[in-house]
Amino acid sequence: MTVNEESDQLYVYGIIPASAELPAQLIGIEGSPVEVSRFDDLAVVVTPVDPDAEIGTPDNLLAHSTVLDGIAAEIPVLPMAFGTIVPTAEELHETVLVENEANYLEALERLDGTAQYTVRARYIRDAVLGDLIEEDPEVARLRERISGTTEDETRQERIELGELIVGAFDRLRVDHAQQIIDAVSPTVEDLVEQEAGQVEDVVELAVLVHRDTVTEFENALETVAGQLHRRIHFQLLGPQAPYDFVGEQ
Template sequence: MATTGRYLYGLIRAKEDVEFGAIGLEHDGSRGRVHTVLVDSMGAVVSDFSPRERLLPLRKNLEPHNQVLKEVMRATTVIPMTFGHVARSDEEIRKTLRRHRAAITAQLERVTGAVEMGLKVKWDVDSIYDYIVGVDPELAALRDQIFGRSTAPSANEKMELGKLFEDRLNRERDEQTDRVLEMFQQSVREAKVNAPKGEKMVMDLAFLVDRDAQKAFEERVYQVAGAFPAEYVFDYSGPWAPFHFVDLDLGLDAEN
């Protein structure tokens, strides 16, 4: 039996159906019409999608997913779904929303009137190893002791140095992250620290910021960046839907 399912973008507060236009994931050869499935003053933002279709996180699918969220965010507060949630029917969506009503309401409250901003800080240096050695006298002393002799260092010594380097790199990250978080405390509602990717990344942060405080947040980024040495490069992004600030498991299948 061929049934049309629904692709889910996010959850909003809504008492009547809201139309967002034909900006959804492609279905039957054209962009899906994005609208809401309503129950008890909550709305799931959806478009038609076959539950049997293979759904991969490719650009052609991620682009409309994010575009829809951006569009919805312009109009109201949204709990964004991660990519790939498909329901078999409107009834399945209604049942799910009803079942998780309390959690959805709590999460909507948490992010109401706010957007997510990202902030990545990197060390703009040629060698991260030289840089960390340069700011840590103990590490520099151990390196000189091991490599400053006429005999070659043993594997154990190299491992010891490597461990100390790793340790100091992470300590430096933690210290600078704490410093940045403190400097943003007054400008944001919540902050989340993500694991840094890549050895030159100092920190990867997500902030929940009041929608009307975005400009102030951006100014704060420049102020904070100005308080750091030149090798610290600050890069902010957003506004995004508050992906890092909702904690909700609807028990729906992500992907099919």
């Protein structure tokens, strides 16, 4: 479907090659149709929206990412930031496409045939703590010391135990994260490591995978997950739009 050039306001999802066709049955924000505005070699995926519409809702955020991920599963797409709105299709062409056409075409060519996947690995806390109690007498002693006491009674011991546990997770993380990276790296086009946010986080990776090697990538991940499954839980998300492999649009 191609957008009417006279539409007053457009919500923008991303940029695709003008020759590409959208996957069928995409549902955009506010439950509205997803359309295409074409200009030379580029096209922008949009939904006409009411100027008074409340765009920044959780449902619309989910719709935004679902549309982009659905497109990325079949054709290259450069995601736009959630909440991007332009007044008219004409301004969209002049301010978004014309000024950056060469860069967009180069990025779309680089991404052709690929999709992003996200790998998340987190420690199974009880399993790691059980090992620490067996391996470190000081951890075992402090655990026994605070058992059956109030926080005020054993505040210092609880602080010491927490520091020991965090330190142990930090030491384990270095080797386990590298093991996971080494396992999947040969099967992907590109890889970005995200910063760990929680003590139990081992690693979060955004990987760019060619569609022809998805099975190889999944097999490599399954192998390393099998090696580490007693201590680490794995989650794989995708295919996704290549959020981590394009600059800000």
